[in-house]
Amino acid sequence: MKASKYRVNTRVQRFFLFPIIFLALILSSFYTKNPENRNDGKFTVVLDAGHGGHDPGNMGNGYLEKQIALNIVLKAGSILEKNPNIKVIYTRKDDTFVDLYERGQIANKANADLFVSVHCDSHTSNAHGAGTFVLGLHANKQNFEIAKKENSVIYLEDNYKSKYADYDINSPESVIGLTIMQEEFLDQSIALAKAIQDNFTKKLKRTDRKVKQAGFIVLHQTVMPSVLVETGFLTNKEEGAYLNSKRGQSEMGTSIAEAILTYKENIRANIADFDTSIIASTPEPEPIEEKKEQPKPEPVAAPKKETVSQKIKDEPIVAKTTEVPAEPKKEAIQIIEEAKGNDQDVAVKKETPPEPQKTAPSVSKETTVAPAEKKSDVVYKVQIMASAKNLPLRPESFNGLNRVAKEPYKGLYRYVYGSTPSLEEAKMLKSNADLKGYTTSYIVAYRNGERIPFKDSLK
Template identity: 65%
Template structure:
């Protein structure tokens, strides 16, 4: 009986400890912010294939994506526009950046002189061929309707293929994530809706350049194609596209959350010894940064502590000093020149000397 009680007390104390540690090193909260960007609007109609309005179809699909996600408490939805108004490409990206969004999804419809049809999803990059360049050029030409566009977009010229190169550098660190999201969306179109697969491609879209998060641009289909245009202009077609995109976003979020669940369990190994551990402190400051690798030069396994108004950010977690030194090197190589190894015991910061004393026992 006494042993059982002892065991129970130990279990309770471990649970309390885990709870406290979770408060101290809270993993990123679970709310996932999606910015849904309906292409064009106001004086910019987008393409007018078969007499349809790209701006209206894009808006309906965008609002539909939000409708599908809004009841899911894991998501926060922000729109760049909710009605027929003109929004600069730069401002669309700014809305997403200000919201510190996790994903930016821009929704469009394509057009072509041929009978081309099908859905495709783009991430920012160098266009592999003339066709992809033309799609980006069309979507980018909106900036000619904006004032001061040469200043705003650093002299970018949508008509010049060379000009695209300067676009892609910024988004590069989000490329893997963007492709992942694009693949989920594309898979959803093809598997669930049997849309013709125009695959995931790269091209130089300005609206994707200025966002600081994984970002995709969807060409839902061709308004110039009789059948597809009619489908996209219909309530049924729009609802199906919306749901399909929303479901893909849910899958994408899940794929990311799964990783962080694994990460958090790494911090607390089942025995008591792990009460003492090392982390690499990589940054500190008064600003809260989401624990996303794109906020930390590509590093993952992140955690933070908060004292007063000051946040400290950490990389990795180990009770092995040799391993900690390897992680330190990795952090420095990533660009955190002032990174240091710090030690913790029972969730409290301790000196390295204390760490070695405790660990030698």
């Protein structure tokens, strides 16, 4: 009898003990993420030299990316280590192979304040310049291909199928899930990326390939502000030689270290530049000839005439999405019509309520999308964001936009604005979304209620 009573008491103790332990773990996690709450009080930076060991990285012009990246990282680290308030951790300090998953875990276990991964790029012999990436959706095929090259290293890892079971490097949609955990650090990541790019372009006069977003697995693994730096193209004869030289590696490493110091001081002074609009939204045209001494910024196409379907998805706080075929979501799509007066459609004159025949704003037509789409075969909408949050379909939830639908997709919600069979009207919808603050929204296409690649809608 006593034994039975003891067991009951033990169960009761466990019942109350587990929630307490769980709560303590949560609170301790928030506590340790604050640098000022750590025992050493130091600002912790994890420097990650890409590739290594049996993974050489790209070998443009016979150079080894793994060694160049390591030398740049060691230079940056040597500068940062001189600051007594900074703790530097390396994912590797020699020619060893480290799994992508483990690189992120090193940073997480260290409660790092920053994670910086360094790489070298490859493309055509004319391509040149340095760019810095934050985690997000691929704005265009060029960014997607860069991420694919870096992510392909997972196939060199043991048990990669079990580690990355839900990730397909050939699927842009896979990145949606990756962005959710990192979205809260997007602003800080962009601030660091901008500081790095400023040093590359203003101090070293390198060609600016800008701050961009792409789905790098190594960035997804971290839970702190993180960037991936593509220091230049080894496939470019001049730039490859520069990056392979002691001078080039020293200058690039110094620029990265100084950018980290700038970021640290700006964060301390609360003046960090959290401007998400600096992210490049279009691919850079490849230059015809290279001018290393005085490189010119590569031209960016006007956003209203080109790449309206490729606008980058960089809204902070919410996960982003990209345009890929999706299963029909007719029954799940909801549209709101209330508070029309709050939606001041400055740029979109044709989609105002008085003209329902062009934009089909009425609830009866839009709650089931199929009728409007059957009429014109293809309809266009503007995706303003994607999020794991089920937001109420009210104008105040979307900066005053009053014709927003939500489409459940793989555990997320894609929020789209408007609906029209006319691409020109879709462009005006896009302009209106820009005016409402959704400057990184983009046009998506549907056929018979099913999402299709934008290019297919033009056929």
